[in-house]
Amino acid sequence: MTTDVLVIGAGFAGLTASRELSNKGYTVQIIEARDRIAGRTWLDAKLGRNLELGGTWVHWAQPHVWAELTRYAIGVVPPADYEKAYWHADGQSFQGSPDELMALLDGPNRELLAPSRALIPLPYEPLSNPAVKAADQQTISERINALNLDPMSEELMRSFWALNFNGRLDDAAFTQALRWCSAACHDWLLMFEVCSAYKIQGGTAALAEAIAADSNAELVLNAPVAEVRQTDSGVVALDRAGNEYRAKKLLVTLPLGALESVRFYPELSSGKRAAARLGQIGMGAKLWIKVKGRHERFVAMGPADWPLNFVQAEYLDVDTTTLVAFGPDGSAVDPEDATAAQELLRRWIPDIEVLEVAGHSWVDDEFAQQTWAMHRTGFLSESLTELQRPEGDIYLAGSDYASGWGGFIDGAIESGLQASMKISNALKIES
Incomplete structure (x- = not known):
């Protein structure tokens, strides 16, 4: 037939x-x-709940997925308010509020992404300005270098973009960052919300x-x-x-x-x-980690070359907390090794105790061979x-x-x- x-x-x-x-x-x-x-989305029963092992987040600033959610009357789950932030930069560990961490990223990201409106004025026609072709030969690492940031800000920026790329930044296109910012109305804070805030009900x-x-x-x-x-x-x-x-x-x-x-x-x-x-660059890892005790709802950032450079507390239960973590190199993270995960988390929280881990290696998945x-x-x-x-x-x-x-x-x-x-x-x- x-x-x-x-x-x-x-x-x-x-x-x-x-x-x-x-x-x-x-x-x-x-x-x-x-x-x-x-x-590359996969909702699966892990660690006692249904967890997203792959793609997750949606937003009304994304017109196609929002139209589909509207069509099928599917809602979204709003984000929780985070209470604490940990970050590691310039060889030191820091604690503070999530707002303090975001403030450290705000100015540098505004400067980095300022060309988005001029170079990609129409996000769904990303080549409409011929000048974007020259920018497409630049790496985001080179553009961060050009900002001449203080050591802490530079390290946090590299970690932030290693998180977004889910990979190493050596060959990461500056235009990829501009495209995301352009699609988010040229607003990096909206861009970050789109990437990490709202999940699909069910x-x-x-x-x-x-x-x-x-x-x-x-x-x-x-x-x-x-x-x-x-x-x-x-x-x-x-x-x-x-x-x-x-x-x-x-x-x-x-x-x-x-x-x-x-x-x-x-x-x-x-x-x-x-x-x-x-x-492409997205060759990293996503890992779910259940830890002992009910922790404060926190976010944590580490240097861009750490196996896990970003962690946040997603689900708080009576006596456990379930974290989601990302790293830039899928080969450096074993989704079945709880001991290794605990060692990594203790770089931020020295006494944290890992109970279980779960994840899927998309890089080793023969039908994906990459993350996003x-x-x-x-x-x-x-x-x-x-x-x-x-x-x-x-x-x-x-x-x-x-x-x-x-x-x-x-x-x-x-x-x-x-x-x-x-x-x-x-x-x-x-x-």
């Missing part, structure tokens, strides 16, 4: 595109490598399941694709078990890091292959347009290829909507 559209991947991009196309009357089949939907699974239920697409799980061939009559995909899937059009929603895990005949363009080989999409220098000006360009009957979509909120659920939905429109228009022309 030949369907109108075959979709590789049931993350938010694939689910959104499939819903749009199937509800227009096209036959759509989704083949998903995992035994579940939702891609978790990311609630939204993914609502989109899937609103679709007429056929879903096939546990079917990792090995090979794709373009023919004169459309596209043929083979999964690892040898099953064959035929369609007029193919939408590939693999992350950039996993794009080369599928063999394409003929090969994708040299530009797409070069971008996939380079990959944070791009290298040159990606915006040299790769994004090419990755968004269809090749024959093959289209790409996903958070990695979004114009706006790349790295977020919103970007995945945006990209899925754009791809579905391109595919629909192509099918109309051919019918």
Whole structure:
């Protein structure tokens, strides 16, 4: 059987595109490598509660995901008020209020991101000002250096951006930071709120399941694709078990890091292959940690090269506290090693006692090979347009290829909507 559209991947991009196309009357089949939907978001039962192992946060400043939440009458969980902050900078440990920590970051971030309005005035047209191409060759590390900050401010800024990139900053594109700020109305404080404040009621699974239920697409799980061939009559995909899937059009929603895990005949363009080989910066870790005792609701920052450079208290129970932590190098954090997590946390709180840890190594996940999409220098000006360009009957979509909120659920939905429109228009022309 030949369907109108075959979709590789049931993350938010694939689910959104499939819903749009199937509800227009096209036959759509989704083949998903995992035994579940939702891609790099994953709500799972860990440490005695449902925890988000991957992507989490949403905001009304993200128009695509907010429209979906409105469509399905799904609310958000507001953030808690934090009471205490720990930070480590310039070789010293500090304690204070969260407002004091944010004040240390405020001036430097305003200065760093001041060019966002001039260079990226339209967040969903990030190349509209040709001058952005020169800025795209600069790293965020170079731009922080140029601020000539005092040692404490510089170290905190590097940690803050290592948190945002979930990776090391040596090749991290300055334009990636500008794109986020532009999408947040050129306001870094709003940008930070978007990144870290509001969660979906019922978790990311609630939204993914609502989109899937609103679709007429056929879903096939546990079917990792090995090979794709373009023919004169459309596209043929083979999964690892040898099953064959035929369609007029193919939408590939693999992350950039996993794009080369599928063999394409003929090969994708040299530009797409070069971008996939380079990959992106988000190669870090997210770890959930349950500790003994009911702690104050705190946030903690450490140097950018610590295995865990950011921690915050998410859930306070009667005699335990559950923390979420991030680090820039996924290979430096073992999501099953409670002893190592305790050693890291004691850099801030010397007597803290870790009971359990949980997490998922997205970098080691063969279907992801990265965390959220944070791009290298040159990606915006040299790769994004090419990755968004269809090749024959093959289209790409996903958070990695979004114009706006790349790295977020919103970007995945945006990209899925754009791809579905391109595919629909192509099918109309051919019918």
